[in-house]
Amino acid sequence: MVVSRDKAPTAQETFMQMAQAAGLRGRLLVTIGLMILVRLGIHIPIPNVDRARFAADFQNNPVSGFLDIFSGGGISAVGIFALGILPFINASIILQLLTAAIPSLEKLQKEEGEAGRRKISQITRYVALGWTVIYSVGIPLKVLQPYATTPGAVFVLQTALALTAGSMFVMWVSELITERGIGNGASLLIFVNIVATLPQSLSKTIELAQVGNREIIGRVIILLLVFLVMIVGIVFVQEGTRRIPIISARRQVGRRLYRERTSYLPLRLNQGGVMPIIFASSVLILPGFLVEATKNSGDNQLLGQVHQFFLQLSGYLRPDGQTPWIYAIVYLLMIVFFSYFYASLIVNPVDLSQNLKKMGASIPGIRPGRATTDYVERVLNRLTFLGAIFLGLVAIVPTAVEGTIGVTTFRGLGATSLLILVGVAIDTAKQIQTYVISQRYEGMVKQ
Numbered sequence: 001m002v003v004s005r006d007k008a009p010t011a012q013e014t015f016m017q018m019a020q021a022a023g024l025r026g027r028l029l030v031t032i033g034l035m036i037l038v039r040l041g042i043h044i045p046i047p048n049v050d051r052a053r054f055a056a057d058f059q060n061n062p063v064s065g066f067l068d069i070f071s072g073g074g075i076s077a078v079g080i081f082a083l084g085i086l087p088f089i090n091a092s093i094i095l096q097l098l099t100a101a102i103p104s105l106e107k108l109q110k111e112e113g114e115a116g117r118r119k120i121s122q123i124t125r126y127v128a129l130g131w132t133v134i135y136s137v138g139i140p141l142k143v144l145q146p147y148a149t150t151p152g153a154v155f156v157l158q159t160a161l162a163l164t165a166g167s168m169f170v171m172w173v174s175e176l177i178t179e180r181g182i183g184n185g186a187s188l189l190i191f192v193n194i195v196a197t198l199p200q201s202l203s204k205t206i207e208l209a210q211v212g213n214r215e216i217i218g219r220v221i222i223l224l225l226v227f228l229v230m231i232v233g234i235v236f237v238q239e240g241t242r243r244i245p246i247i248s249a250r251r252q253v254g255r256r257l258y259r260e261r262t263s264y265l266p267l268r269l270n271q272g273g274v275m276p277i278i279f280a281s282s283v284l285i286l287p288g289f290l291v292e293a294t295k296n297s298g299d300n301q302l303l304g305q306v307h308q309f310f311l312q313l314s315g316y317l318r319p320d321g322q323t324p325w326i327y328a329i330v331y332l333l334m335i336v337f338f339s340y341f342y343a344s345l346i347v348n349p350v351d352l353s354q355n356l357k358k359m360g361a362s363i364p365g366i367r368p369g370r371a372t373t374d375y376v377e378r379v380l381n382r383l384t385f386l387g388a389i390f391l392g393l394v395a396i397v398p399t400a401v402e403g404t405i406g407v408t409t410f411r412g413l414g415a416t417s418l419l420i421l422v423g424v425a426i427d428t429a430k431q432i433q434t435y436v437i438s439q440r441y442e443g444m445v446k447q
Contacts, residue, residue: 014436024435031181034173035192041081049078054147080166085189088171089282091128136163183428191424194417219405226401233394234422240269248361270387272342277419280334287314332392339388349376
C-alpha cells in the first residue's frame with residue numbers, strides 16, 4: 001500500500017497497522033486487557049454486605065447517581081473497585097492547584113524535567129492514598145454499616161482494607177495503561193465506566209418509548225437529537241484551533257542560504273481537552289460523596305451538623321435540586337476556571353516567546369520578546385474563554401432539556417459524560433494515528 005508522508009493516515013492504513021505492527025498491537029492488547037480486568041474487579045463484591053437492600057436504597061438516592069456513573073456501577077454493586085479512579089482524580093486536582101501556588105512544586109515541574117515530574121507523580125500517589133483511606137473508612141462506617149450482616153469494628157476494618165487495596169490497584173492500572181498502553185489511563189478507565197452504564201440507560205429509554213404515547217416518543221426523539229447536536233459541538237470544540245503564522249528568518253549554513261519559511265503555531269480552542277470537565281465534575285460530586293460518608297451520625301452532634309451542611313450544599317449543586325440555576329452557574333464557573341488553569345499549564349506565553357526568539361522566528365507584525373508574549377497571551381485568553389463557555393453550555397443544555405421535557409432515563413449521564421466519551425475517544429484516536437505515522441516513517445527509513 002502506497003501512502004504519502006504528508007497525509008494523515010486513512011482508516012484502512014490505521015487498521016492495518018493495528019493488526020500488523022507488533023508495537024501498536026501490543027499496546028492495544030495491554031490497554032484492552034487491563035480495562036477488562038478493572039471491569040471484572042468492579043463486580044467482585046465486598047463480603048458481609050446485604051447488596052440487594054443497599055442497591056434498592058441507593059437507586060432512590062439522587063445524590064449518588066452521578067458517582068455510580070463514574071465508578072461504572074461499582075458503588076451500587078458494593079464492589080472492591082467501588083472507589084475506582086476518583087481518589088486519584090481528586091489528588092491530581094489538589095497537586096495541580098498546589099503546583100501553581102507553591103514555588104518549590106512549580107520548580108519541580110518546570111525546571112527539573114522528567115525527574116521532577118516523577119517526584120510530583122509520587123506525591124500525587126501519596127495524596128491519593130490519603131483520600132482513599134478517608135473514603136474507605138467513611139463508607140463502611142457511615143454508609144454500609146446498616147447493611148452489614150455482621151456489623152462492627154471488624155467489618156469496618158475489612159471493608160476499608162478491601163476498598164483501599166482496590167482503589168490503589170486501579171490507580172496502578174491507570175498508570176500502567178498510560179505507560180505501556182494507548183491513551184491516558186485515568187481518562188480511559190472513566191470512559192469504560194461510562195460506556196458500561198449506556199446499555200442500561202438505552203434500555204430504559206426504549207422501554208419508555210414503547211409503553212408511552214406519541215408525546216413521550218416525541219420527547220425521546222427530541223432528547224436524542226439534542227445529544228447528537230451536542231456530540232457535533234463537542235467535536236468542534238475539541239478539534240478547533242487558531243493558527244498563528246510564524247516566519248523563520250533567513251539563515252546561512254556554509255555556502256547555502258536558506259530562505260524565510262512560513263509556518264504556523266496551532267493554539268487549540270480547548271487546551272485542557274477533557275480534563276476541565278472531569279475535574280469540574282469531580283469537585284461537584286464531592287459534597288454528595290461526603291453526604292454519604294457522614295450520614296447515620298447517631299448522637300454525635302458535630303458530625304450531624306457536618307452532614308446537614310454537606311446535604312444542603314449537595315442540594316444546591318444538583319441539576320434536579322430546588323435551585324438548578326445555582327448548579328448551572330457553579331458548573332460553568334468551574335469549567336472556566338479549570339480551562340484557564342490547564343491552558344496556563346500547557347502553554348506558557350513567556351517560554352513560547354523565548355523559544356521563538358532562540359529559533360530566529362517571529363510572528364508577522366509583532367516584535368520579538370515582550371510584545372510576542374502579550375500577543376500570545378491575549379489570543380490564548382480569548383480562545384480559552386470561548387472554549388470554556390462553549391464547553392459549559394454543552395454540559396448544561398442537555399440537562400436543562402431533560403428537566404424540561406421530563407425524560408430522565410439518561411439522568412446522571414448527561415452531556416458531561418458525552419464530553420468525556422467524545423474527548424477521550426478523540427485523544428486516543430490521535431495517539432493511535434501518531435503511532436501509525438511513526439511506523440510509516442520507520443518504514444521509509446528502512447527502505
